[in-house]
Structures are given as C-alpha cells and as structure tokens.
Amino acid sequence: MTSKSATLELAVLGLLHESPLHGYELRKRLNLLLGWNRLLSYGSLYPALKRLLRRGMVTEATNLDPAVTRRQRIVYRLTPAGEQFFAGRITEVGPAAWDDEGFTTRFAFFSRTDADVRLRVLEGRRSRLQERLDRARSSRPPTGPVDRYVDELRRHSIESVERELRWLTDLIEAEHSAREGPSVGHTEPSPAPDPPPTSPTPDPRPTA
Amino acid sequence: MTSKSATLELAVLGLLHESPLHGYELRKRLNLLLGWNRLLSYGSLYPALKRLLRRGMVTEATNLDPAVTRRQRIVYRLTPAGEQFFAGRITEVGPAAWDDEGFTTRFAFFSRTDADVRLRVLEGRRSRLQERLDRARSSRPPTGPVDRYVDELRRHSIESVERELRWLTDLIEAEHSAREGPSVGHTEPSPAPDPPPTSPTPDPRPTA
DNA sequence: GTTAGCATGTAAGGAGTTACATGATTTT
DNA sequence: AAAATCATGTAACTCCTTACATGCTAAC
Numbered sequence: 001m002t003s004k005s006a007t008l009e010l011a012v013l014g015l016l017h018e019s020p021l022h023g024y025e026l027r028k029r030l031n032l033l034l035g036w037n038r039l040l041s042y043g044s045l046y047p048a049l050k051r052l053l054r055r056g057m058v059t060e061a062t063n064l065d066p067a068v069t070r071r072q073r074i075v076y077r078l079t080p081a082g083e084q085f086f087a088g089r090i091t092e093v094g095p096a097a098w099d100d101e102g103f104t105t106r107f108a109f110f111s112r113t114d115a116d117v118r119l120r121v122l123e124g125r126r127s128r129l130q131e132r133l134d135r136a137r138s139s140r141p142p143t144g145p146v147d148r149y150v151d152e153l154r155r156h157s158i159e160s161v162e163r164e165l166r167w168l169t170d171l172i173e174a175e176h177s178a179r180e181g182p183s184v185g186h187t188e189p190s191p192a193p194d195p196p197p198t199s200p201t202p203d204p205r206p207t208a
Numbered sequence: 209m210t211s212k213s214a215t216l217e218l219a220v221l222g223l224l225h226e227s228p229l230h231g232y233e234l235r236k237r238l239n240l241l242l243g244w245n246r247l248l249s250y251g252s253l254y255p256a257l258k259r260l261l262r263r264g265m266v267t268e269a270t271n272l273d274p275a276v277t278r279r280q281r282i283v284y285r286l287t288p289a290g291e292q293f294f295a296g297r298i299t300e301v302g303p304a305a306w307d308d309e310g311f312t313t314r315f316a317f318f319s320r321t322d323a324d325v326r327l328r329v330l331e332g333r334r335s336r337l338q339e340r341l342d343r344a345r346s347s348r349p350p351t352g353p354v355d356r357y358v359d360e361l362r363r364h365s366i367e368s369v370e371r372e373l374r375w376l377t378d379l380i381e382a383e384h385s386a387r388e389g390p391s392v393g394h395t396e397p398s399p400a401p402d403p404p405p406t407s408p409t410p411d412p413r414p415t416a
Numbered sequence: 417g418t419t420a421g422c423a424t425g426t427a428a429g430g431a432g433t434t435a436c437a438t439g440a441t442t443t444t
Numbered sequence: 445a446a447a448a449t450c451a452t453g454t455a456a457c458t459c460c461t462t463a464c465a466t467g468c469t470a471a472c
Contacts, residue, residue: 282452
C-alpha cells in the first residue's frame with residue numbers, strides 16, 4: 001500500500017494528463033519538473049510505463065503521424081482509469097505527500113487540486129519540516145569539542161530547512177488569503193492568530 | 209565498484225573512527241549527522257553492519273561493561289583494515305563524492321581529509337550544482353501559459369541551488385585563504401589571488 | 417559517410433523500506 | 445504493573461542504477 005515509489009508513476013500520469021507523450025520526452029520533462037538529485041534513468045522509466053500499461057492506466061500507440069515526424073515512437077495516453085487513479089492519489093493526504101519527492105510531485109500538480117487539499121498538503125509538509133528542524137536543533141553532541149566542518153554542515157542544513165519553512169508559510173498564507181479575499185476590500189478583520197513559532201503541529205490525518 | 213550506497217557504510221566507519229558504538233546509538237548519530245530526508249531504518253543499518261563485519265572492516269563485541277549499563281549491546285569497533293578502507297574512500301574524488309548524499313558524508317569527515325582533497329571535493333560539488341542550475345534555468349516549457357505552481361516550484365528550487373552554490377563558493381574561498389595565509393607575512397608573495405572567475409564550469413553567478 | 421542525438425528496451429545486482437518478531441530495562 | 449524506550453534482527457517486496465544492446469534519423 002502506498003508504495004513510496006508510486007511517486008514516479010504519479011508524476012508520469014500527471015504529465016500525460018496534459019498531453020500524450022513518448023518515453024524519451026517524458027523523461028526530459030520529468031527531469032525538469034521534479035528537480036530530483038539524480039537524473040531519471042530509462043531503466044526505471046520504461047519499466048514504470050509498462051507497469052502502468054499492465055494496470056490499464058495508460059495505453060500505448062505507435063506513432064502514426066508522419067506529418068509531424070517520421071521518427072517512430074511509442075506514444076502513451078492516459079486512460080479514464082488512469083485519470084481516476086491520478087485524481088485519487090493526488091488528493092490523498094498523508095505521509096507520502098510530505099516527504100521530499102512526494103511533496104514536490106503533489107505540488108507540481110496543485111493547479112488540478114482542490115484548495116483544501118492543497119492546504120492540508122502544505123501544512124503537513126510544514127510540520128514534517130518543523131520536526132526535522134527541531135531534531136537538528138537539539139543535536140548537541142555530548143562529545144567535547146565540536147568539529148568545525150560538522151558544525152558548518154549543521155548550520156547550513158538548519159538554515160536550509162528554515163528557509164523552506166518560510167517558503168511554505170508564505171504559500172499557506174497566500175492560500176488563505178486567496179480563499180478569503182479574492183475580492184479584497186471588505187473582508188472580515190482576519191481572525192487568524194496562527195503561526196505559533198515552534199509546534200508539534202497538528203497533522204492532517206494520514207492516508208485513508 | 210563504488211557502489212552508490214557505499215555511502216552508508218562509509219558514514220558508519222567514519223563514526224566508529226571516533227569511538228566504538230552499538231547499532232542503536234549509531235543510528236541516532238547517523239540521523240543527526242547526515243540530514244537525510246528519511247530516517248535511517250534498522251532494516252538497512254544492521255545488514256550494513258553485518259556486511260562490514262564479514263569484510264573485516266569492523267569487529268563485534270558483546271558489551272562487557274556493566275559499570276556503565278547492564279543493558280546488553282553489541283559494540284562495533286573499527287579494525288585497521290576498516291580504517292584503511294575509510295581513508296581510501298574518503299580520499300577518492302569522483303562522482304560519488306559530489307552527489308547529495310556522498311558529498312554530505314565526505315564533508316562531515318573533512319577534518320580528517322587533506323586540504324587538497326577537500327578542495328577538489330568542494331569544487332566538484334560546485335560544478336555539479338552549477339550544471340543543475342543551468343539545466344533548471346534553461347527550462348522554458350514550450351506549452352503556452354505557465355502554471356502558477358510549477359513556476360513557483362521552479363523559482364524556489366533555483367534559488368535553493370543558488371544558495372548552496374554561494375555557500376560552496378564561500379567555503380572554497382575559505383579553504384584557499386586558510387592555505388595561503390595562516391601565517392601571513394613571510395611565505396611566498398602570494399601570486400594571483402583570484403578566486404572568483406576560476407572554475408571548471410561557468411562561474412556561479414547567481415541572480416543574473 | 418560519419419557523428420551525434422533520438423528512441424526503446426533488458427538483465428544483473430544491490431539496496432532500502434516496511435512490517436514483522438522478540439525481549440530486556442527503565443520509568444512512571 | 446504498565447508503558448516507554450532500548451536493542452537487535454529477519455523476510456518480503458519493490459525499486460533504482462548501471463551496463464549492455466540495438467537501430468533510426470538528422471546534421472555536418
């Protein structure tokens with residue numbers, strides 16, 4: 001259930017949602033869209049496509065459009081089943097949506113996600129990062145003298161997380177105001193006392 | 209060779225270099241030291257320890273020190289072979305040393321690395337990130353209107369890379385000056401102090 | 417023509433995660 | 445006593461990466 005690497009498949013379906021594509025092109029777009037550390041290899045993309053095919057999420061069709069190119073390719077197209085599956089997954093709120101890759105993928109397709117799901121994903125991600133920050137901050141090595149480089153690493157990674165937290169907070173705020181005040185000028189006096197500095201942060205509930 | 213996941217083993221050896229440890233403790237320290245996205249699971253740590261044991265890099269010893277705790281644990285200790293192996297790996301400069309995990313691990317043990325190796329690792333990492341940045345910058349989706357969220361994601365990840373690039377550049381500069389001027393005043397007249405425009409790849413020039 | 421890039425795969429091998437199992441010790 | 449946390453594993457499953465293999469087409 002919720003295998004972690006459904007991420008790749010989810011991203012593939014998401015891209016195919018916009019238009020049918022062939023593997024080679026798909027790979028390029030995935031590498032851009034998700035800024036994964038390493039480039040996606042064919043050795044993982046093609047098998048993934050085959051898996052999706054077997055499950056009826058996509059259909060294969062050899063290119064029959066010499067008007068555009070004479071080059072032969074296998075074009076993948078999203079099926080209704082695939083569309084439905086995608087919609088379900090993208091809507092799911094849970095751990096899979098908050099880890100690095102999962103979150104990025106969800107975020108990339110936010111335009112097709114309901115506002116409340118967006119908010120829960122953003123908040124879930126935020127609390128996940130907050131935990132990471134708290135853990136990092138509380139790391140005081142009992143061993144005497146601190147290593148210069150270890151310390152530098154620590155500092156930098158703490159700052160990185162803090163930066164991402166600010167980003168998320170801004171996004172969440174933007175989502176809130178977009179929801180309440182698309183027609184600015186009369187809205188209620190903002191009952192939002194929210195962002196408490198450090199918190200265990202209430203998590204939206206895990207996967208169903 | 210140079211299997212990519214030698215990273216975990218390398219980190220384990222590095223920690224054991226400081227003092228013998230048992231698995232449970234090792235896991236905690238690894239989770240702090242390397243800020244990996246996910247917490248390291250026992251399911252990968254213990255097998256890794258067994259592998260190292262089989263290869264003679266470490267020795268196992270049941271705790272015999274009731275003075276400290278009555279709790280039974282299996283303490284791992286670095287062998288000379290392990291020490292040698294570690295020294296070799298940490299010195300290796302190459303792709304494995306500049307991807308996300310590999311770099312972090314190398315960096316964490318920089319105190320025990322020669323200055324010139326440090327420099328090459330830092331520079332290798334920098335050019336790797338520069339490539340990533342260039343790729344990200346040149347991503348102009350041919351499809352008409354840009355998606356708001358995709359765009360936001362792109363912006364944020366570009367800025368993240370730029371930030372890390374600046375960090376690396378500062379570190380490299382610091383390494384240079386530490387090398388030339390710890391005892392300022394007498395050695396060679398310091399030929400050409402030109403840190404900025406010197407790199408394998410186009411220079412990190414954030415915020416074009 | 418020859419090179420470079422497009423395009424699609426497969427096989428071997430290694431690794432990590434989750435979930436499952438168990439039991440001691442310390443704290444409440 | 446119960447609960448929490450320390451402590452060590454194993455098994456199934458899935459997946460990814462690397463390296464290998466092939467062939468077409470566009471450009472030089």
